[in-house]
Amino acid sequence: MTSLALDRRTLIRSAAALPLxxxxxxxxxxxxxxLRPTPGVLSGDRIELTVSESHFTTGGRSAHAVxxxxxxxxxxxxxxxxxxxxxxVHNLLKEDTSIHWHGLIVPFHMDGVPGISFPGIRPxxxxxxxxxxxxxxxxxxxxxxxxxxxxxxxxxxVIDPAGADPxxxxxxHVIVLSDWSPVHPHKLMQRLKQMGGYYNMQKQTLAGLxxxxxxxxxxxxxxxxxxxDPTDISDVTGSTYSxxxxxxxxxxxxxxxxxxxxxVRLRIVNASAMTNFxxxxxxxxxxxxxxxxxxxxxxxxxxxxIAIAETYDVIVEPAEAKPYGLIAEAIDRSGLVRATLAPQxxxxxxxxxxxxxxxxxxxxxxxxxxxxxxxxxxxxxxxQPANDGMAGHSMKMLDPSxxxxxxxxxxxxxxxxxxxxxxxxxxxxxEDFDHRVLTYADLKALEPNGDTRAPTRSLDIxxxxxxxxxxxxxxxxxxxxxxEPIAFRHMERVRVTLINDTMMPHPIHIHGxxxxxxxxxxxxxxxxxxxxxxxxxxxxxxxxxxxxxxxxAFHCHMLMHMHAGMMRVVTVRHDGGAA
Numbered sequence: 001m002t003s004l005a006l007d008r009r010t011l012i013r014s015a016a017a018l019p020l021x022x023x024x025x026x027x028x029x030x031x032x033x034x035l036r037p038t039p040g041v042l043s044g045d046r047i048e049l050t051v052s053e054s055h056f057t058t059g060g061r062s063a064h065a066v067x068x069x070x071x072x073x074x075x076x077x078x079x080x081x082x083x084x085x086x087x088x089v090h091n092l093l094k095e096d097t098s099i100h101w102h103g104l105i106v107p108f109h110m111d112g113v114p115g116i117s118f119p120g121i122r123p124x125x126x127x128x129x130x131x132x133x134x135x136x137x138x139x140x141x142x143x144x145x146x147x148x149x150x151x152x153x154x155x156x157x158v159i160d161p162a163g164a165d166p167x168x169x170x171x172x173h174v175i176v177l178s179d180w181s182p183v184h185p186h187k188l189m190q191r192l193k194q195m196g197g198y199y200n201m202q203k204q205t206l207a208g209l210x211x212x213x214x215x216x217x218x219x220x221x222x223x224x225x226x227x228x229d230p231t232d233i234s235d236v237t238g239s240t241y242s243x244x245x246x247x248x249x250x251x252x253x254x255x256x257x258x259x260x261x262x263x264v265r266l267r268i269v270n271a272s273a274m275t276n277f278x279x280x281x282x283x284x285x286x287x288x289x290x291x292x293x294x295x296x297x298x299x300x301x302x303x304x305x306i307a308i309a310e311t312y313d314v315i316v317e318p319a320e321a322k323p324y325g326l327i328a329e330a331i332d333r334s335g336l337v338r339a340t341l342a343p344q345x346x347x348x349x350x351x352x353x354x355x356x357x358x359x360x361x362x363x364x365x366x367x368x369x370x371x372x373x374x375x376x377x378x379x380x381x382x383x384q385p386a387n388d389g390m391a392g393h394s395m396k397m398l399d400p401s402x403x404x405x406x407x408x409x410x411x412x413x414x415x416x417x418x419x420x421x422x423x424x425x426x427x428x429x430x431e432d433f434d435h436r437v438l439t440y441a442d443l444k445a446l447e448p449n450g451d452t453r454a455p456t457r458s459l460d461i462x463x464x465x466x467x468x469x470x471x472x473x474x475x476x477x478x479x480x481x482x483x484e485p486i487a488f489r490h491m492e493r494v495r496v497t498l499i500n501d502t503m504m505p506h507p508i509h510i511h512g513x514x515x516x517x518x519x520x521x522x523x524x525x526x527x528x529x530x531x532x533x534x535x536x537x538x539x540x541x542x543x544x545x546x547x548x549x550x551x552x553a554f555h556c557h558m559l560m561h562m563h564a565g566m567m568r569v570v571t572v573r574h575d576g577g578a579a
Contacts, residue, residue: 025069027076027156027174028246030254031345034264035078035158035172043078045085049099051121051143052092056152056180058249059242063182065152066093066143072247073176073271074141074155081136081162087129089121096120096145099129100511101157102309103139103293103530106131108550111511113144116551116569120145136161137293138267138311140176147185150273150559154178158267159293166446167289169265169315173256175339177268177306177328179241179275188236189560192470233358233428233504235470235560236274238335243275243328245339253348254339260321264341265289266314270306273559276505276533277328278305278430279312281341282352284324286314288438294514294528295446304438305331305427307507307533309557316341325349331429331505333357358429360503363537367417403462403475403501411471411478411565412464415501422538423519428505440540441519443527449516451545452523455495459486463534463556463566465502470564472556478565485569486554488546497541500534506561507533510570511552515542531557546572 027035049068056065056072068074079085091097098120100112110131114120121127136159143153156174181188248254258264266286270277280286280303287300290313298315306312318324321343329336333354340349397414406412424441425431464476477483488494496515498508509531516526518541526543534540555567 024247025071025073025075028071028073028176028254030248030252031257032173033171033257035174045083046088047077047085048088048090049075050090050092051097051153054152058180058244058247059251061182061242064184066148067152068155072152073178074153076156076158076174077141078158078160079133080160081133084132085130088126089129090126091121091123094123096122097148097153098143098145099141100144101129101139101141102509103311104157105134105512105548108512108548108552111552113511113553116553133159135159135293136165137290138269138313139293140269140271140311142271144553147189147273147559147563150185154271156267156269166295167265167313167315168263170262171258172265172267174246175266175268175326176246177270177272177277177337178244178247179236179272180244181236181240181242183240185273185559188240189563192235192560233332233360234275234330234334235504235558237332238330241275241330241335243277243330243335243337245326245328245337248339250336250338250351255345255347256339256341257345258318258341258343260319260343262317264316264318266316268306268312268314270308270310272308274308276305276307276331276428276507278303278331278427279326279328281316281324281326284316284318286316288443289313289315291443291527292514292529292531296527297444297446299438299442300436301438301442302435303430303433305430305533307505307531307557309507309509309531310533323347323349325351327352329354331358331427333429358431360536363420367537403499405460406462406464406476409476410469411466411473412476412501413466413468414503415462416499416537419499419501419537419539421540422535423517423540425535425538427533428535440517440527440532443517443519444525445527448524449526449528451493453493455493455543457492458495458497460497460499463498463500463502463506463508467502467504472561472564472566474566474568479567480565483568485551485571488544488570488572490546490549490572490574492546494544494546495541496544497539498532498534499539500536503536505533505535506566507531507557508555509557510544510554512548512550513544513546513552515544517542548572549574
């Protein structure tokens, strides 16, 4: 790390950035013709990035922002597999900053997580990241310092393959989804600590009950006795968030151009702080060709859920010269953002009404009621197992025997009695539509996985919480409470199972590695990912080859869950021991 000489030219550039946060980088401007795929390196081997304070305005609301080179979103970084790159980051903030290269395989000391892989970038200093580009695909970058990511510190990365691209496209658009609030994220967090449902404006009401909406009176009373709210799906909602596509709200209508008959590749990144989106283009089928930067066998769908920190590449083929709406709807249906794919500037796709907000079910508690016998007067006896596979398990919501490694304390309010593998389930809020909805089970690797060894050991990790007190953790222990590192031996093969003991989905991300999500018997075809969304009351398993020596972050990518404690350090050593 070196001191940054703040010369007159740098100061002028920094000052000029403040009023220019709405001056979008070229890739994010409305009416863009997109990135036409062309061979060769499309950016230099040395890239300068300046982190500074700005203001950002959308929907008539303006607030403080943290931007890179004065724009929100940040500049597009386009690289080529096989090159070496220097990324020179200048910090003009009054606080530390950092950049994590999300999904990129880099040396651990270049991973950009303060306190784990490097000390961070102090105010007025410069840090140079330097590493080889070992992969291709769609990725993104963001701060891992404080809550700067929620204030605009994020941008996309496109890496072209060294050889031929198996995805054929005539045109490309980068689509960065995000959420934005004029309320500082620290204030959002404070309010959630005071009342976990502070931003939930869609709770069940007496008026709704009288009109026959939502749950019956009995179900409401049953859920109330368990201190469960079936509408508690998102912590921070459209009551304070504006949802954005490439920095544009619905009224600002980001437009990406196409010519009828073209194959258009959409490189979609969810850079939100707290929002999982359901994404669709009404009247236009999508063919998924890549997930988390990794090629998958093409699969056609009408809608998919993209969790925070995931990326999906899709191909669309608009045949008519008309506008098509790209709709990203928050999973709790508290808001949406509409962008437009169109043959010419000025065309506007319609904004659909918000769909009915979903309700959580017993399955989201880890109680799969399929096959359960109904008792007297149709009442389910929650003290009995639902089926033979549940023999020996009570249906209590806090039975320590189902997770003996989890210490019981105020941060563990529930444990899923019988969590089920939900990789083939439609995600939250998309269970009952009659159109096609993508599931993880639909994803199969295009190129066979290189390491298909059987795991030599297994590891269960519980995602735990007290949602009312806004406490989040792994295995009941917050990172700040001295959670021990998760230790792997270099090159060992481990089956990791994530068990969601909460009633919210959690996008879980591991740094420095890709894992193979277990979705079928054919290990060679299981999709490779760096982030997986674990549905409420469910579990997912992945096989990890611990091939990257170093210390790595492992966390929920809901920003406030991570800061509340749902984070651990993964260590990979030759001897398997922690540092």
